[in-house]
Amino acid sequence: MITKFLTGKRSVICGVIAVVVLCVLFFLMFNSNASADSGDLLSVRGYERVLIRPGDTLDKLSKKYAYSYSHISPSEYKNQIIQLNDLDSDYIREGIYLMMPVCK
DSSP: OHHHHHHHHHHHHHHHHHHHHHHHHHHHHHSOSOOTTTOOOTTOOEEEEEEOOTTOOHHHHHHHHHHHHOSSOHHHHHHHHHHHTTOSSSOOOTTOEEEEEEOO
């Protein structure tokens, strides 16, 4: 009788553990890694080449493209532009092309 009782409890415990493991796996599989404020570019869908014109600055470009091309703030978008284009500073020259990440 005690053996039947313990066997029943073990199967319940195993069932609960299986449900918890499945819930954790489901969460890990379907949880989005990018958030609106994280600056995470895992959701990049493409890139836009932009010709730098006289008077363009990274601040102006990031303000112009951050909201239309991404879900992140202009300052985070500026950092992504710098990183993507391997820039050493904020300085950009007219006549060059920069890649802008498109996340939308």
